[in-house]
Amino acid sequence: xxxxxxxxxxxxxxxxxxxxxxxxxxxxxxxxxxxxxxxxxxxxxxxxxxxxxxxxxxxxxxxxxxxxxxxxxxxxxxxxxxxxxxxxxxxxxxxxxxxxxxxxxxxxxxxxxxxxxxxxxxxxxxxxxxxxxxxxxxxxxxxxxxxxxxxxxxxxxxxxxxxxxxxxxxxxxxxxxxxxxxxxxxxxxxxxxxxxxxxxxxx
Numbered sequence: 001x002x003x004x005x006x007x008x009x010x011x012x013x014x015x016x017x018x019x020x021x022x023x024x025x026x027x028x029x030x031x032x033x034x035x036x037x038x039x040x041x042x043x044x045x046x047x048x049x050x051x052x053x054x055x056x057x058x059x060x061x062x063x064x065x066x067x068x069x070x071x072x073x074x075x076x077x078x079x080x081x082x083x084x085x086x087x088x089x090x091x092x093x094x095x096x097x098x099x100x101x102x103x104x105x106x107x108x109x110x111x112x113x114x115x116x117x118x119x120x121x122x123x124x125x126x127x128x129x130x131x132x133x134x135x136x137x138x139x140x141x142x143x144x145x146x147x148x149x150x151x152x153x154x155x156x157x158x159x160x161x162x163x164x165x166x167x168x169x170x171x172x173x174x175x176x177x178x179x180x181x182x183x184x185x186x187x188x189x190x191x192x193x194x195x196x197x198x199x200x201x202x203x
Contacts, residue, residue: 024183024191027086032074040070041097041107045184055159066149079137080121084129088180120160134161
């Protein structure tokens, strides 16, 4: 066993160990709206479920030298965002939204994605995703780094509306094989849904 003290490593080295170890990671494609009315979209793999009552999810948005990314800044300003689950049907377009572009450029337009109105919030969602969740910002927590220069913004979103493609939803359940989710590995690597198996929980 190789043992390593993270305090002896750089932030970049810790990042590489984390993204190589915590795999596969689900990917959230998040849409937000800027004050200027630009529809922003960006993918995040530091993403998961927080609670079910009420339904809440989390997205950790890393900062660059303490500066908030568009997603965190817009979500904090508007108090709402839409989370889309990455799937095979639009993964190439999703990847295009990771491009480094100025805040006045819409990644939605850049990736030729289709904006659709939301039901409960003002931020549009994306038609291509098999699952999307309209969220109100429950909490935004600056974490890591220093008090003056946090390393990331942890966005906690309360889901106020679900949208599912008909082929992925069946009587209250999600059909994973129809959704064809895509998850993140390290580097440029992704993974599709592989072999599934079941183990009964102990009583």
